[in-house]
Amino acid sequence: MPTDAPVRSRRFHLQRDDDVTGISGTGRVAEGCLWPDGSANVQWNGEHRSNVFWPSIVSVEAVHGHGGATRIVWDD
Template identity: 45%
Template sequence: MQRFELVRYTDVSGVSGTGIVAEGIQFSDGSVALRWLSQYPCTAVWESLEALLAIHGHSGSTVVRWIDQASGEADECAGLGTEECPAS
């Protein structure tokens, strides 16, 4: 499991604000649980980090900041699971 923060640089929707807007965890099967840090907090579960970012990434305005990384991963690859950075 790897913990992360969702960091928003630009609030496209005008709802969540900027800075750290959510806390999350990615499980070993790739699924993600996310807790929004808003006036009305809620928790959501996603099939994958890619699915979460497809909805809430806002074309790069929101990024994942990893708190934990799998052993042996470079900082820039921690948990990304992309072609350049295979999932552990």
């Protein structure tokens, strides 16, 4: 288990301040969960919902953060 993995799952959401792609809009665009093994999943909101699984929260931020335009906000 990675050393940065939580003991329990943690909920988060993606808060998009600037929609650089013009697809998702702004605001709370996705819900997510960081799992105890360090993997994460993201469920996208909107008309075309989807679930994506990632090996780590670092990967989520690297792909969807858009240089700070989208933030990971911890709900738990």
